Amino acid sequence: MAIVKWDPFKDLLSIQERINKIFEENAYPEASVQNRGEFVPPVDVFEKENEIVLLMDIPGVSEEDIEIQVNDGVLSIKGEKKAPFEKENDNCYRMERQFGKFSRMFSLPNYLDFTNIKASLKDGLLKISIPKAEQAKAKVIKVTKDE
Numbered sequence: 372m373a374i375v376k377w378d379p380f381k382d383l384l385s386i387q388e389r390i391n392k393i394f395e396e397n398a399y400p401e402a403s404v405q406n407r408g409e410f411v412p413p414v415d416v417f418e419k420e421n422e423i424v425l426l427m428d429i430p431g432v433s434e435e436d437i438e439i440q441v442n443d444g445v446l447s448i449k450g451e452k453k454a455p456f457e458k459e460n461d462n463c464y465r466m467e468r469q470f471g472k473f474s475r476m477f478s479l480p481n482y483l484d485f486t487n488i489k490a491s492l493k494d495g496l497l498k499i500s501i502p503k504a505e506q507a508k509a510k511v512i513k514v515t516k517d518e
């Protein structure tokens with residue numbers, strides 16, 4: 372049996388390579404999403420005094436490529452971010468931007484007025500405003516002295 376000299380740095384390098392791989396996979400989650408063929412635009416949802424607002428980052432998407440629906444309290448946003456080049460004819464050396472179809476769905480509270488939803492697109496930011504129904508708005512009730 373041959374005697375092999377133990378090298379502690381060899382084990383450390385192996386551990387370092389594994390740690391690097393973990394950080395690479397988690398540092399660029401959009402790359403793994405892209406590999407699955409999905410485009411998932413980020414969305415912020417917040418509540419104001421009189422409405423619920425959704426903000427979605429979709430730069431490069433035109434109004435014609437967006438479809439918004441509400442059905443049974445579920446808001447559905449579908450669209451497509453089209454690539455600005457033809458994949459068959461162009462030699463792409465690196466592609467970091469995401470393209471493709473996307474779909475996001477959000478369950479909404481039932482105290483909203485679904486008949487007056489407004490949507491606008493400006494500078495790649497989709498803004499959807501859903502007003503609260505009148506009965507959902509806070510009312511101030513004045514207390515009077517009982518005589």
